[in-house]
Amino acid sequence: MTETPEFELAIIGGGFTGLTAGLIAARAGLNVKLFDRMGPGGQLINIDRVDNYPGLPTGIAGYELGPAALEQALDAGVKIDYGEIDGLTFDGEHWQLITNTGVVTAYAVIVATGSELAKLGLDGEEELHGSGISYCATCDAEFFRDQDIMVVGGGDSGLDEVLVLAPVVRSITLVTRGELDGAATTVNAVRALENVTIHCNTTLTELHGTAQLEGVSVIHRENGETAHLKVSGLFIYVGLNANTSLLEGLIPLDTAGHAQVDIMMATEQPGLFVAGDLRAGSVRLLASCAGDGATAAVAAERYIRSTLG
Numbered sequence: 001m002t003e004t005p006e007f008e009l010a011i012i013g014g015g016f017t018g019l020t021a022g023l024i025a026a027r028a029g030l031n032v033k034l035f036d037r038m039g040p041g042g043q044l045i046n047i048d049r050v051d052n053y054p055g056l057p058t059g060i061a062g063y064e065l066g067p068a069a070l071e072q073a074l075d076a077g078v079k080i081d082y083g084e085i086d087g088l089t090f091d092g093e094h095w096q097l098i099t100n101t102g103v104v105t106a107y108a109v110i111v112a113t114g115s116e117l118a119k120l121g122l123d124g125e126e127e128l129h130g131s132g133i134s135y136c137a138t139c140d141a142e143f144f145r146d147q148d149i150m151v152v153g154g155g156d157s158g159l160d161e162v163l164v165l166a167p168v169v170r171s172i173t174l175v176t177r178g179e180l181d182g183a184a185t186t187v188n189a190v191r192a193l194e195n196v197t198i199h200c201n202t203t204l205t206e207l208h209g210t211a212q213l214e215g216v217s218v219i220h221r222e223n224g225e226t227a228h229l230k231v232s233g234l235f236i237y238v239g240l241n242a243n244t245s246l247l248e249g250l251i252p253l254d255t256a257g258h259a260q261v262d263i264m265m266a267t268e269q270p271g272l273f274v275a276g277d278l279r280a281g282s283v284r285l286l287a288s289c290a291g292d293g294a295t296a297a298v299a300a301e302r303y304i305r306s307t308l309g
């Protein structure tokens with residue numbers, strides 16, 4: 001018999017899924033450690049308004065819901081570590097989580113590492129992040145007050161961010177590689193804005209500026225016309241990438257990197273659960289993340305109790 005692990009349950013990811021899992025597991029009496037590399041909340045920080053979470057008919061800002069969920073998890077007894085997990089291994093009995101300061105052990109692990117906003121992949125994108133380029137209108141709109149800016153992405157996320165930015169900036173050029181494909185009400189609200197110009201079937205090809213973004217080049221995907229547009233801000237919403245690296249080689253992933261789990265969020269590895277945006281088949285809503293987190297916590301508790309006999 002190896003040594004008793006440091007924690008009964010470790011949770012990787014402190015988005016809405018991980019915080020819910022922590023709350024439910026700690027209230028069930030488990031000794032829970034939760035790791036997040038950014039500070040809890042995950043994608044909640046990008047949401048200006050949540051209107052579709054049951055029980056909150058007047059809505060709530062994502063950046064208010066995150067701290068509230070964190071406080072509730074802490075009150076329940078969850079211990080939080082603001083650190084990144086770099087690796088995950090199983091010795092046949094316990095799980096080992098590798099951090100840059102050492103190894104943490106647990107009987108069971110819930111991976112809720114969610115997704116990250118995708119990058120355009122253009123030269124200069126990383127260097128200009130924070131110097132004209134942003135992935136969060138709620139966080140950064142005020143820096144661009146009365147300026148001419150561009151939003152890339154015609155899905156719900158991009159359109160929502162246009163609605164946040166429009167009252168603050170002077171003008172927005174909205175560029176999308178296809179057509180606008182968000183919810184009809186959001187598309188209509190964006191089309192009604194006087195300071196927004198929409199360019200469909202258009203792709204960004206180049207970023208201009210070294211210390212600060214000065215403009216971009218675009219190409220029309222059908223007629224091949226190119227243009228150079230002078231903008232001081234660029235907000236990018238071109239999809240999400242699953243944070244999947246910890247699971248590679250451990251369990252089957254689909255082509256987008258989402259993990260296959262059963263209805264209790266269990267994977268084929270004993271004591272390893274995956275929940276929230278990261279699991280295959282998730283509808284990627286806060287309501288489903290709460291359900292996934294709660295389910296994984298109950299399943300992990302049953303697994304741990306059966307392991308302990």
Ligand SMILES: Cc1cc2nc3c(=O)[nH]c(=O)nc-3n(C[C@H](O)[C@H](O)[C@H](O)COP(=O)(O)OP(=O)(O)OC[C@H]3O[C@@H](n4cnc5c(N)ncnc54)[C@H](O)[C@@H]3O)c2cc1C
Nearest residue numbers: 013015016017037042043085113114115276277284285286
């Ligand atoms: C702009 C936008 C608007 C949205 N609006 C709505 C809405 O109105 N209503 C709705 O229901 N849903 C909405 N969603 C979807 C919803 O926000 C997500 O489904 C949900 O937040 C996902 O939660 P999660 O906990 O599964 O993942 P995430 O929120 O992605 O959290 C994952 C966490 O894991 C951490 N992490 C990742 N890797 C590691 C690692 N190796 N070590 C430590 N920590 C790690 C990250 O730092 C992050 O905090 C929106 C999403 C976006 C982007």
